[in-house]
Amino acid sequence: MRRIAAVTALLLAATPLAAQTVVPAPRVKFIHAGALLAKPGEAPRGPSTIVVRNGKVAEVRDGFAAPEAGAELIDLKDRFVLPGLVDMHVHLWGIGGDPLRERLTALNRDDADDMMYAVANARVTLDAGFTTVRDLGGNARGMRALREGVERGAIAGPTIVNAGTAISVSGGHADGTNGVAAEFADALHQHQINTCDGPDDCRRAVRQQVALGAQVIKYMSTGGVLSNVSGGLGRAMTDEEMKAIVDTAHGLGRKVATHSHAAAGTKAAIAAGVDTIDHGTFLDDEAIRMMKASGTWLVPTMMAPAAALEFARAGLLPPATIPKAEEAAAAAFTSHSEAFAAGVKVAYGTDTGVSKHGDNAKEFALMVKAGMTPAQALRAATINAAEALGRSSAIGTIEPGKDADIIAVAGSPLEDVTRMERVEFVMRHGVVHKASGKRQGFPAD
Template sequence: MNTRLLSTLALAIAATLSTSAFAAQPIVIHAGRMVDVDKGEVLTDRAIRIEDGKFVSVTPWSDAAGRDAKVIDWTKYTVLPGLMDMHTHIADEIQTKDPSLPLKSTPVRDAFIGAKNAWDTVRAGFTTVRDVGVYRGFADVALRDAIKAGDIPGPRMFVAGAYITRTGGGGEVTGLPKGTVVPDEFRRGVADNADQVRTKVNYLFDHGADFIKVIATGAVLTAGTEPGTPEYTEDEIRAAVEEAARHGSFVAAHAHGAEGIKNAVRAGVRSIEHGSLIDDEGIALMKQHGTWLVADIYNGDYIDTVGRAQGWSEETLRKNIETTQTQRDGFRKAVAAGVNIAYGTDSGVYPHGDNGRQFAYMVRYGMTPMQAIQSATINGARLLGREKELGSIAPGKAADVIAVTGDPLSNIETLRFVQAVIQNGKRVCDGPDECGPPQQGQ
């Protein structure tokens, strides 16, 4: 294991352990500007009171009471709720040109990688993520539980446990040398008919999954599959939806192709991931059913630039070209149609910690800055069904809050460079040397 990685993790854990006193005392943040994502407005000179890890009140600073509290001076900042990324892969190693990379790692090594990815993500201001699948089954469950226990720093995680995918489908490890045997731990969710889907869905919930991820179509990054090709029928997806509902949960559907998207929406999934080749009928169906769109509209540029430089396969580069601009055009149409949209980046294809890079793309392709911010705060919470607990600076909610320099409503890029992060009322990082996207070499 890289010694720099070990040092980074040691410092992160030490920082987490040192916050107990910080969290025990009531806190009042003096915010120069505060984004109220519930109302879609910006308030000035606010006092945000935090007790026992939750927001207690938001009042004008002139009305602030309680000299018992520790005052944090953020008057020079714009203050927002902790950000939420609804499409991450924190527990896996970053994408490379080698399709067999997941098989070359070990559970212990994956644990260190996941811990570093989690640290990079939370110090970039993303205090909650929906992690939508891992190759090594339940690695995400273990990471989620370690963060929740306070053993390591990281975002609050909602996890899928593994991919529900067909044999050789978009959620499998493919493109391997002939004769390679893929261990069972990488195939926890493989299912080839509705009955098998039901069995595997229950198996994933029994082992700690929070929701289900179904691979409804082929994938850009999985060799031998095509993004536009459906891999499950509507009835097979519905089987997953019905079983998830019995567990009080939902299904997220990886779906690039138009037919696969419509199959998934009609089957009752909670969200469409990617949505690259969506057509007008699919947009109308999503609007009708209230289905969420989580579209990683930055990723195509990274794959084309870095993938070419690193020698990723011609198949992957070709599929990326065929989906990138179409995805962005469909995203613009979905925004105009009023489809529910939550922020999701597919971090893990590109380096973790730069999750905020996508905000500018969402504004470029049809959103107002406030809509983009809401997609990564209160709308992420709504997608999770946790809007009473998360997603905005409001009494009773988890005290996740970040500070940025400048005005993100006039320059959305400021959200890439977070200056301070508090999660559950505890300090995560303070200042550009600790927070923000990881610098080269970290």
């Protein structure tokens, strides 16, 4: 028996900790909320207690319940508490927000340098109260690694749903060889797998982005403001190319977002079955009717045109972008106002990376100016965005079984939506990252 006991002790000592059967004590937090908007779009609750167990919401109780033995108490009695926000259109890898002139001209920076910017951008985005983002264009392998680093707890950031590199026709908005001298264009083209011409080639491009870790697919229906393309902001892809992209992505279980400015590109994308129209700068009556009939989501990114115009006029973008930026900025507000009034489904998105990382919440005031109520704008950034992502079972509201993604502000944003620009408390998956307006040490639990 002594021999058996000795052997057993040796085996246990040699077994990695992760493989042993010791079950850690539950991590329990009681949050006392002065006001709680558990389900945006509904009336807020008064004093409430949120019980968090192992990163999930376990209970929501009326009043301030006494914490159980061993639980941590988080006092937000003087704060307005609501679900973590979702931004459906960011670029953590950076296309702006970092000095554009440096990004366009530097030859001594590579993916490792850009990853450092992405890590920092993820942190400031989380600090702003955005606990989930859909990243719609960055280095495919890098964004997959960043996403997994956040999930492992190695770095602080929001949950990332990543698209990899956007798919484009040759000469389109995401063709990295546009405007580049021939000798450099040839070198770039050898490493570029996101461009495609014809439906079969576009199927190949989708499959390759998925193989690199893309959880969602983005493609370019039209030209864009920040690139030198011959078609300006007009339609770029054929019906067959768009249909090949959407069908292939859906077949692989991926939703599809499209960058689209011109109405012709938007209508073709809706007909192809795209899930979200991002930007939707030049919507006409027919496009709005089609979006309503098909249930296609609009991600308006109202901050982007003004930010792009500011960069262009400051000389940080090629001269050809200035008239496009001016045209987009002038048209976007009217298009979005008409879409809101018509009842098009709207999910919150900013195109952050064109605008400054961490300023994501400034989109709320623009949406309200365009005709939304603060309640509708908040719903767009929570319940609607969760639905558009296909993640309603995990995020978007504060109720039992969902991720404990919780934020708080001082005062009701239903009365003044700009209060969302000053988030004072951030919890993601039960871990507090910001409290009393100050960043917490990481990891923090």
